[in-house]
Amino acid sequence: MAIPEEFPISRRGLLAGGAVSVAAVSAAGSPDARAAVEKAPSRPPTARVAFHVNNTAHELELDTRTTLLDALREHLRLTGTKKGCDHGQCGACTVIVDGRRINSCLSLAVMHDGDKITTIEGLGLPGNLHPMQQAFVEHDGYQCGYCTPGQICSAVAVLEEIKAGIPSHVTADLSDPPSVTRPELRERMSGNICRCGAYSNIVDAIVDVAGVKA
Amino acid sequence: MKFDTPATNNPIDQLKVVGKPTNRIDGPLKTTGTAPYAYERHDVVPNQAYGYVVGSAIAKGKIDSIDLKEAKAAPGVLAVVTAASAEMLGKGDFNTAKLLGGPEIQHYHQAIALVVAESFEQARAAAALVRVQYTRAKGNFDLATSLDGAVKPPAVFGTEPDSRFGDFDAAFASAPVKLDARYTTPDHSHAMMEPHASIASWDGDRLTLWTSNQMIAWSAGDVAKTLGIAKDKVRLVSPYIGGGFGGKLFVRSDAILAALGAKAAGRPVKVALPRPLMINNTTHRPATIQRIRLGATTDGKLTAIGHESWSGDLKGGGPETAVGQTRLLYAAPNRMTAMRLAVLDLPEGNAMRAPGEAPGLMALEIAIDEMAEKLGMDPVAFRVLNDTQVDPEKPERPFSQRRLNECLSIGAEKFGWKDRNPKPGLARDGRWLVGTGVAAAFRNNINEKSAARVRLDRNGLVIVETDMTDIGTGSYTIIAQTAAEMLGVPLTQVEVRLGDSLFPVSAGSGGQWGANSSTAGVYAACAQLRTAIVEKLGLDPADAVFEKGRVRLGGKSVALAKAAGGGEIVAEDLMEYGDLAQRFQQSTFGAHFVEAAVDAATGEIRIRRMLAVCAAGRILNPKAARSQVIGAMTMGAGAALMEELAVDKRFGFFVNHDLAGYEVPVHADIPSQEVIFLDEVDPTTSPMKAKGVGELGICGVAAAVANAVYHATGIRVRNYPVTLDKLLDKLPDVA
Numbered sequence: 001m002a003i004p005e006e007f008p009i010s011r012r013g014l015l016a017g018g019a020v021s022v023a024a025v026s027a028a029g030s031p032d033a034r035a036a037v038e039k040a041p042s043r044p045p046t047a048r049v050a051f052h053v054n055n056t057a058h059e060l061e062l063d064t065r066t067t068l069l070d071a072l073r074e075h076l077r078l079t080g081t082k083k084g085c086d087h088g089q090c091g092a093c094t095v096i097v098d099g100r101r102i103n104s105c106l107s108l109a110v111m112h113d114g115d116k117i118t119t120i121e122g123l124g125l126p127g128n129l130h131p132m133q134q135a136f137v138e139h140d141g142y143q144c145g146y147c148t149p150g151q152i153c154s155a156v157a158v159l160e161e162i163k164a165g166i167p168s169h170v171t172a173d174l175s176d177p178p179s180v181t182r183p184e185l186r187e188r189m190s191g192n193i194c195r196c197g198a199y200s201n202i203v204d205a206i207v208d209v210a211g212v213k214a
Numbered sequence: 215m216k217f218d219t220p221a222t223n224n225p226i227d228q229l230k231v232v233g234k235p236t237n238r239i240d241g242p243l244k245t246t247g248t249a250p251y252a253y254e255r256h257d258v259v260p261n262q263a264y265g266y267v268v269g270s271a272i273a274k275g276k277i278d279s280i281d282l283k284e285a286k287a288a289p290g291v292l293a294v295v296t297a298a299s300a301e302m303l304g305k306g307d308f309n310t311a312k313l314l315g316g317p318e319i320q321h322y323h324q325a326i327a328l329v330v331a332e333s334f335e336q337a338r339a340a341a342a343l344v345r346v347q348y349t350r351a352k353g354n355f356d357l358a359t360s361l362d363g364a365v366k367p368p369a370v371f372g373t374e375p376d377s378r379f380g381d382f383d384a385a386f387a388s389a390p391v392k393l394d395a396r397y398t399t400p401d402h403s404h405a406m407m408e409p410h411a412s413i414a415s416w417d418g419d420r421l422t423l424w425t426s427n428q429m430i431a432w433s434a435g436d437v438a439k440t441l442g443i444a445k446d447k448v449r450l451v452s453p454y455i456g457g458g459f460g461g462k463l464f465v466r467s468d469a470i471l472a473a474l475g476a477k478a479a480g481r482p483v484k485v486a487l488p489r490p491l492m493i494n495n496t497t498h499r500p501a502t503i504q505r506i507r508l509g510a511t512t513d514g515k516l517t518a519i520g521h522e523s524w525s526g527d528l529k530g531g532g533p534e535t536a537v538g539q540t541r542l543l544y545a546a547p548n549r550m551t552a553m554r555l556a557v558l559d560l561p562e563g564n565a566m567r568a569p570g571e572a573p574g575l576m577a578l579e580i581a582i583d584e585m586a587e588k589l590g591m592d593p594v595a596f597r598v599l600n601d602t603q604v605d606p607e608k609p610e611r612p613f614s615q616r617r618l619n620e621c622l623s624i625g626a627e628k629f630g631w632k633d634r635n636p637k638p639g640l641a642r643d644g645r646w647l648v649g650t651g652v653a654a655a656f657r658n659n660i661n662e663k664s665a666a667r668v669r670l671d672r673n674g675l676v677i678v679e680t681d682m683t684d685i686g687t688g689s690y691t692i693i694a695q696t697a698a699e700m701l702g703v704p705l706t707q708v709e710v711r712l713g714d715s716l717f718p719v720s721a722g723s724g725g726q727w728g729a730n731s732s733t734a735g736v737y738a739a740c741a742q743l744r745t746a747i748v749e750k751l752g753l754d755p756a757d758a759v760f761e762k763g764r765v766r767l768g769g770k771s772v773a774l775a776k777a778a779g780g781g782e783i784v785a786e787d788l789m790e791y792g793d794l795a796q797r798f799q800q801s802t803f804g805a806h807f808v809e810a811a812v813d814a815a816t817g818e819i820r821i822r823r824m825l826a827v828c829a830a831g832r833i834l835n836p837k838a839a840r841s842q843v844i845g846a847m848t849m850g851a852g853a854a855l856m857e858e859l860a861v862d863k864r865f866g867f868f869v870n871h872d873l874a875g876y877e878v879p880v881h882a883d884i885p886s887q888e889v890i891f892l893d894e895v896d897p898t899t900s901p902m903k904a905k906g907v908g909e910l911g912i913c914g915v916a917a918a919v920a921n922a923v924y925h926a927t928g929i930r931v932r933n934y935p936v937t938l939d940k941l942l943d944k945l946p947d948v949a
């Protein structure tokens with residue numbers, strides 16, 4: 001198939017110039033633009049943010065581009081929260097903020113001033129596992145373990161959401177409070193991808209913790 | 215230790231620890247987020263800088279120039295690495311394309327630069343300022359239009375591209391019942407949850423890489439070769455791996471660029487591949503086009519089996535070996551298979567979970583379903599009738615164990631198969647059309663050399679060290695179970711250390727050879743340790759009994775801690791193999807049963823039930839093994855219903871290169887799954903008498919789903935994935 005005459009090559013600002021050759025135009029091509037770049041400040045803009053993580057107060061001076069996920073992993077060195085995509089597509093970075101689960105990669109750290117954040121390490125540690133962590137161990141609700149902290153944080157929050165009467169896409173009757181059923185759990189957990197495919201065991205673990213026959 | 219005669223009774227057969235559905239010993243670490251993955255090693259070396267990879271914006275051609283001025287001037291930038299600045303790089307034995315491109319570009323998103331900065335945000339921002347001028351060359355990106363130029367490839371791991379037995383052409387021509395159909399499978403991505411990641415640190419000329427890799431020894435060698443340094447100067451450490459599925463069998467650009475970046479910046483550097491770069495930068499399972507011809511007598515005996523497969527790869531790459539299982543799965547006196555390989559300029563094709571069998575069975579097991587229908591036979595009965603207990607191409611060579619028929623009949627019984635109406639498109643459940651499908655699962659067993667070192671310390675703790683990896687498979691746990699069984703100690707008295715190139719070389723994780731091979735290596739080392747312990751005590755090893763943390767001999771009984779009281783006792787050994795795998799065909803078998811429902815109006819497909827019955831030798835840990843199978847069934851459901859890398863045939867790349875565009879199954883797609891393991895031991899494979907299951911589980915699943923969709927709707931889809939657009943215009947009228 002012939003390559004169209006005009007086709008932008010990439011975000012780096014290049015244009016296709018012909019069938020087999022490409023001429024490039026720099027996006028910041030003018031001499032003035034370059035001079036401006038060369039005088040760029042050597043320190044990025046930062047801001048101060050204070051929040052509680054797992055009941056410990058932290059105050060950080062952060063590059064304002066830092067996500068909550070990277071603040072946790074790179075600055076506080078709480079690496080239990082995982083980065084699977086950095087784009088809100090996988091759920092590996094799920095943490096609980098003021099009682100609600102969020103994808104921490106989609107949220108800038110500076111937006112969380114004053115927040116109470118719970119990460120997987122805050123739920124429990126070896127020797128003192130949270131019931132959901134213990135249920136994942138018993139039901140083998142994981143394989144490689146990389147999606148696992150996100151699954152567990154999500155699962156803990158999902159049971160709270162159901163308890164709080166928050167409906168989901170599969171809740172049949174919005175006038176009834178939702179209950180812990182397998183379809184409800186599967187729907188609500190679908191933002192947490194497990195490529196190892198432990199889903200069936202994960203749902204068993206959650207049902208076990210919820211203490212219901214589902 | 216050499217394994218060259220079938221195993222007799224040995225300490226593993228006690229099954230006090232091995233064979234039990236033990237919780238994983240690494241479970242508390244994984245469920246609390248305290249198991250350290252590659253990018254998270256803040257603990258190993260201070261002062262880590264961040265690297266961000268720049269990928270090529272063209273699929274084929276060359277870089278004319280790279281302008282690094284702005285990137286270098288950006289805040290926090292410490293160094294920029296390009297092929298021009300890196301010293302002449304080699305290429306690893308296991309890589310087809312170079313891991314750092316330039317000036318020649320071999321595929322889209324091939325890495326062309328690494329920007330190193332103080333912070334991740336700075337490295338990412340500066341990477342966007344790298345200005346590149348390319349000259350694009352014409353590439354070949356379309357498999358379907360490349361078939362004429364496809365050639366016979368060289369043998370892959372000893373597997374010839376073609377095989378012939380009997381007279382296929384004559385038998386097929388004269389067969390009273392025939393099928394001749396074409397199937398396609400698309401490119402697939404491993405899409406493991408942990409991106410490829412490495413931290414590199416140099417100490418003089420010595421390099422340490424904390425990385426995420428399935429095959430430590432292969433990869434230490436390839437890092438050394440690529441960088442042009444001696445292998446003994448490279449240390450790889452990979453204790454936890456966030457999924458691999460074949461995508462981390464080899465060294466990738468994160469490791470090489472971290473090493474180059476660390477050298478350039480003069481300090482440790484960490485690199486993770488950004489998710490949107492992974493799919494085109496790394497490897498994938500290549501698409502196939504397959505033609506299957508079957509001939510049978512009217513009473514359902516196959517007389518001719520023919521299977522051809524075309525796939526593509528970069529120059530110097532290999533074929534997707536999609537015809538392999540067809541040489542062994544069903545009896546027929548006349549047979550042919552052939553593989554042809556086209557040169558494509560897409561990213562590098564390579565192994566993904568059950569390479570060959572996974573796409574091969576996607577086609578073959580639909581064909582078998584179609585043939586059964588032509589014959590008016592039940593698809594379970596048709597498979598059972600055409601079973602073989604010998605290698606059909608070498609009838610003097612028996613299978614070591616082959617219980618495919620039991621898998622099928624037990625599965626049929628358990629699934630309620632006999633209630634099935636053989637006619638498709640008749641079962642309704644409200645707005646849903648409901649159907650069931652079956653497929654055989656088949657994957658060869660492979661044994662690989664594997665070594666381990668075992669220490670007994672003064673406290674009676676048994677420590678196992680091997681460079682084996684645990685990619686979610688349960689290696690930590692089954693290795694601990696093996697050592698505990700061999701030395702008669704509880705599981706809590708065993709510590710397992712994996713994934714370090716300082717440890718003895720193991721089989722590694724690939725080709726479902728890991729479980730049996732690595733535990734056999736641990737068996738060998740433990741046998742040595744038993745001898746060393748008994749000799750230390752001045753006794754005769756022949757009839758020593760190891761149990762309850764003690765060694766007992768005649769009237770004497772000594773605690774292991776005491777035996778090592780004078781100093782740690784260490785033993786190391788390697789398990790290697792004779793010709794049993796040549797004398798016997800060692801394979802694993804299974805049957806998949808699936809119930810699917812298709813919305814009569816919209817064509818939406820939902821999987822309702824999944825059952826797998828597997829025969830795979832001794833199951834070392836039924837809990838972890840079951841997880842391997844359900845995980846593989848899930849990936850098979852993805853292959854059936856959604857997974858497809860969309861090729862941009864003009865510009866040569868996979869368009870849907872992230873987790874939003876490349877859809878994999880989520881919770882809502884997967885029902886409760888059931889797995890049954892037949893109680894089996896295979897004494898020809900190793901003293902463990904085990905085989906693998908991690909890949910068996912995916913083999914055949916997609917076809918079982920496709921067959922269920924056919925049974926529900928009467929619409930036969932031969933081009934994967936089976937998506938609703940392929941059903942819509944053929945669905946029955948909705949009343």
Ligand code: FES
Pocket residue numbers: 082083084085086087088089090091092093094103104105106
């Ligand atoms: S890392 Fe946040 S959703 Fe994937």
Ligand code: FES
Pocket residue numbers: 141142143144145146147148193194195196197198407456457686
């Ligand atoms: S356990 Fe590996 S991705 Fe879920």
